[in-house]
Amino acid sequence: MAIPKVCGIETEYGILVRGADNNPVSASSLLINAYLSTRPRHRPNRIGWDFEDERPGNDARGFSLDDSLAPDVETHLVNAVLTNGARYYVDHAHPEVSTPECRDALEVVAFDRAGEEIVRASMVAARQMLPDDADVLCHKNNSDGKGNSYGCHENYLMARDTPFGRIVGQVTAHFVTRQIVVGAGKVGCELPGVPHDEVPYQISQRADFFEEEVGLETTLKRPIVNTRDEPHCDASKYRRLHVIVGDANMSEVATLLKVGATAIVLAMIEDDQLGDDLLLANPVGAIRQVSHDPSLQRTVLLRSGRRATAIEIQWSLLERARKYERSQGLESVGEQVGADVLNRWEAVLTGLEHDVDSVANFVDWVAKRRLVDGFADRHVLRPGDPRLKALDLQYHDMRPDKCLARRVGLATLVSDADVERAMIEPPNSTRAYFRGRCLQKWPDDIVAANWDSLVFDVGRDPLRRVPMMEPLRGTADHVARLIDDSTSAADLLNRLDA
Amino acid sequence: MAERTQKQKPTPSRADEEVVEAPATTATGEKLKAELDDLLDEIDGVLETNAEDFVKSYVQKGGQ
Numbered sequence: 001m002a003i004p005k006v007c008g009i010e011t012e013y014g015i016l017v018r019g020a021d022n023n024p025v026s027a028s029s030l031l032i033n034a035y036l037s038t039r040p041r042h043r044p045n046r047i048g049w050d051f052e053d054e055r056p057g058n059d060a061r062g063f064s065l066d067d068s069l070a071p072d073v074e075t076h077l078v079n080a081v082l083t084n085g086a087r088y089y090v091d092h093a094h095p096e097v098s099t100p101e102c103r104d105a106l107e108v109v110a111f112d113r114a115g116e117e118i119v120r121a122s123m124v125a126a127r128q129m130l131p132d133d134a135d136v137l138c139h140k141n142n143s144d145g146k147g148n149s150y151g152c153h154e155n156y157l158m159a160r161d162t163p164f165g166r167i168v169g170q171v172t173a174h175f176v177t178r179q180i181v182v183g184a185g186k187v188g189c190e191l192p193g194v195p196h197d198e199v200p201y202q203i204s205q206r207a208d209f210f211e212e213e214v215g216l217e218t219t220l221k222r223p224i225v226n227t228r229d230e231p232h233c234d235a236s237k238y239r240r241l242h243v244i245v246g247d248a249n250m251s252e253v254a255t256l257l258k259v260g261a262t263a264i265v266l267a268m269i270e271d272d273q274l275g276d277d278l279l280l281a282n283p284v285g286a287i288r289q290v291s292h293d294p295s296l297q298r299t300v301l302l303r304s305g306r307r308a309t310a311i312e313i314q315w316s317l318l319e320r321a322r323k324y325e326r327s328q329g330l331e332s333v334g335e336q337v338g339a340d341v342l343n344r345w346e347a348v349l350t351g352l353e354h355d356v357d358s359v360a361n362f363v364d365w366v367a368k369r370r371l372v373d374g375f376a377d378r379h380v381l382r383p384g385d386p387r388l389k390a391l392d393l394q395y396h397d398m399r400p401d402k403c404l405a406r407r408v409g410l411a412t413l414v415s416d417a418d419v420e421r422a423m424i425e426p427p428n429s430t431r432a433y434f435r436g437r438c439l440q441k442w443p444d445d446i447v448a449a450n451w452d453s454l455v456f457d458v459g460r461d462p463l464r465r466v467p468m469m470e471p472l473r474g475t476a477d478h479v480a481r482l483i484d485d486s487t488s489a490a491d492l493l494n495r496l497d498a
Numbered sequence: 499m500a501e502r503t504q505k506q507k508p509t510p511s512r513a514d515e516e517v518v519e520a521p522a523t524t525a526t527g528e529k530l531k532a533e534l535d536d537l538l539d540e541i542d543g544v545l546e547t548n549a550e551d552f553v554k555s556y557v558q559k560g561g562q
Contacts, residue, residue, distance in 0.1 A: 012561045024559050093559035145553065150561025218562040244562065357530060374534050375541065390549035391541070393556055402544060407537055 002267035002332040003238075006101050006157035006430055006471040007259055009112050011248050012094040012150040013119055013398070014141055019134035024093035027126075027136055029078045031095050032088055034125035035118060036080055047439065049079035049089065050448035050455055053232065059216050060164045060229035060239060081449040083424055083440045084114060085432030092219070094150050095119065095138065100432030101451070101471050104334035105260030105341060107427050109252050110414045114422035116140060119398050121423075140248045141396035142205035145389055147190045149209040151218065152248035156241045156263055157233070157471055162270045167241065168214050168225045173278040174265045174317055175224050175245045176287045177310040179204040180296060181348050182258040184247035185365030187372060187392035188384070189292065196384035199292045201372060203365045205247040207291030213283050218244050224283050232451035234469040241266065245287075250396060250405035252413040253344060253362040260341030263333040264321045270332075273324050278313060279303040294369065296352060311353055318345055360408065367408045368395050434474030437483045438492070445489035458490040466496065 017027045077090035085100030097115035102108045119138050126136045143149045158167070180203060189199035190208040202208075215223035228242045243262065249255045268274040279302060280286050286300040290310045299307035308316075321342055324330075330338030344362070351359035360367045372388050375381070381388060395404040414422075426436025431452075438454055439446060447463060448455040456464045468474050486492035546552040 014556075014558050016556060016558075018555075092561045094561045144556050144558040146557060148558045148560040150558060153562065219560060360530070370534060371537070371541070374538050378538055386550040386553040387545065389553045390546050393553065394545065402546075404541065404544070407540065407544075409533065 001328065002270040003157060003159045004103065004331075004472060005263035005267055005333050006103060007105065007108055007263055008099040008101050008155050009108055009115075009255070009259065010096055010098040010151070010153045010155070011112070011115060011140060012091055012096045012152065014139035014144065014150065014396070015093075015095055016137045016139075017130070017134065018137065020130050025077070025090060028090040028093065028095040030129060031119075031122045031126045031136060031138070032078045032080060032090065034129055035088070035122035038121065038125050047081055047443065047446050048448050049081065049087065050450040050453060053450060053452055055230045056228055057216070058229040060227040061214075062164075081435070081439060082118075083426070083436050084111065084422055085426035085430075085436035085439075086111065086115065086118075087451075088118065092150070095122070100426055100436065101430040102427050102432075103429035103472075104337040105256050105263060106334075106337045106413065107429065108259045109255045110418050110422045111427070112249075112255050113252065113414055113419045116398065117419055117423055120400065123398060138398040139393060139396040140250060140398060141184065141393065142247055143186065143190060143209070145186075145188060145190065145392070147192075149190075149206060149222075151206075151244050152246055153218075154243040154246055154259060154262065156243070156266050158239045158241050158266060159270055160231075160235070160237055160239050162239075164227075164239075166272070167266070167269055169276065169279055170269045170274045171262075171265060172213065172224055172283050173280055173313055174262065175243070176280060176283050176300070177290060177313040177317075178258070178261065179207065179247070179287075179291055179365075180310045180314060180352060181261070181345065181363065182246065182249060182254045183207075183291065183363075183365040184249055184254075184396075185368035185392070187389045191288070197382075200383035201294055201369055202291045203294055204287075204291040206245060207287045210245065210284060210287050224287060233471050238471070247364070248396070249364055250403075251362055251364045251367065251410045253348075253411050254364050256413060257341060257345055257348065257362075260333065260337060261317075261321070261345050264324070264330065264338060264341065265317060267328075267330075267332045268320060268324050271324070271328055273328065274317075274320060277302070277304055278316060294356075294365070296356070311349060314345075314349055318342065318349060321345075361411045364395075364405070364410075367405070367410060368392065371395070371404060371408060428476035428480075429472075431468045431471055431474035433476050434468060434479050434483075437479070438489075441483060441486075442489040442492070456489055456493060458488070458493060460490075464493055466493070 015024050015027050079089040087098040099111035183203035184205045186202050186205045209222050211221045212223040214225045216227050226242045226244045231238050231240045281301040281303050299309050348359050397403045426432045447457045452468050454466045
């Protein structure tokens with residue numbers, strides 16, 4: 001049986017300062033520090049990120065790059081752990097929110113939305129610290145339209161004993177074609193030399209930036225399957241599949257389907273129920289071709305020699321997922337959420353096949369395209385008109401009064417109250433509960449935190465590291481009572497020792 | 499392609515739903531179009547005043 005697909009999302013936001021120094025690194029620091037200063041009660045700014053176990057240079061194919069090729073970890077930049085179990089930090093030149101570890105895709109939606117609201121609150125707080133006529137803007141998108149891209153990564157817990165080669169081979173067809181369901185849409189193309197009227201609009205923000213089928217890089221020569229092997233948990237039992245191929249979504253249903261359908265596909269691969277007949281002949285060419293074809297009519301070549309459209313490949317994956325649901329159940333992704341994901345996945349594919357605009361309430365690229373096409377028709381604009389690109393950017397604008405995604409009638413899955421709670425409270429369902437509750441209750445006694453440990457300073461020497469190597473230990477069921485009953489951090493540590 | 503064939507023959511329950519939904523599609527289409535018109539009216543007021551400058555100034559550093 002597939003192991004539980006513990007999952008989460010990391011989102012790098014676009015950032016722009018107007019009317020003051022537009023240095024994205026200092027602006028990102030300002031943004032995060034401004035937010036932390038609004039939450040003095042939780043004092044998360046005091047608590048640093050613990051880099052002890054960070055190994056971004058480890059490759060899942062079985063080797064390690066400890067030289068200059070290994071991705072940089074910028075330890076000196078702002079790096080906070082929040083009481084909801086999330087991480088909020090400066091990554092390269094962007095503010096990044098990582099959700100806490102979640103047990104299912106619907107939980108991820110709530111914490112991803114909480115991340116958006118944290119960024120919105122940060123923008124308001126940061127404005128107070130800028131000159132009167134200055135402003136800091138954030139966008140939940142993945143490219144500036146000028147060839148610079150930044151990521152929205154997903155993470156999924158997988159069993160270490162699943163052969164990595166099987167994952168790479170079998171998941172690629174999903175990564176190449178799922179964009180028709182979860183692409184965020186983009187005006188224009190960022191491949192050099194492609195004119196506006198050749199690709200006036202495409203399905204994915206990210207597809208132009210993928211140059212390899214598989215690899216360790218995340219900032220250049222980006223691979224469709226990323227091999228970073230940094231499990232942040234017991235490496236002998238687990239791996240964390242780090243997925244860099246996706247777009248950041250404004251649609252909650254799209255986020256649900258991005259994470260939910262991928263979790264199901266990965267569970268099938270783990271249980272060896274997917275098969276090898278959907279392998280693509282040329283994944284890099286195919287991911288671009290699919291993105292550049294909003295008509296959804298073009299076919300890609302499979303290694304078997306057969307040709308299929310992206311919709312046909314998605315239908316094949318869905319049919320297999322239905323069969324898998326019947327034979328093995330969906331416990332690994334959460335039974336109810338998994339069943340909902342399958343129904344919504346089917347509804348979106350049906351809509352895409354019969355009347356694309358009918359899924360505009362769920363699918364970002366469709367919602368954005370209606371807006372762009374309607375605006376172009378009304379004002380008689382040609383492809384390449386900057387107003388169309390402005391619409392594209394503004395779809396993702398985090399300012400509530402400017403954000404176009406908030407106006408297009410996207411369906412919601414979580415309530416405002418759920419989102420507000422998720423800004424403060426951790427999920428009950430994973431070790432993030434232990435992290436978040438300890439940070440809420442004993443912020444003064446925690447000196448560092450990361451995904452798989454908390455470091456306490458309770459006045460005794462030496463500092464005490466509490467490892468959290470099991471993503472599903474430290475849940476509310478396991479430790480709520482323990483944390484409630486502990487009168488101090490020292491008491492908690494004593495009880496843990498007992 | 500076996501799965502494709504299977505998909506094109508929906509289960510009876512799905513077929514029933516589609517029959518019921520079919521006449522509503524045009525009405526839904528018109529409603530969507532009216533909504534889009536309202537939205538486009540609104541957007542003329544919401545769009546960045548100097549779109550060209552805004553697009554030009556929107557430069558990001560590459561990230562992950």
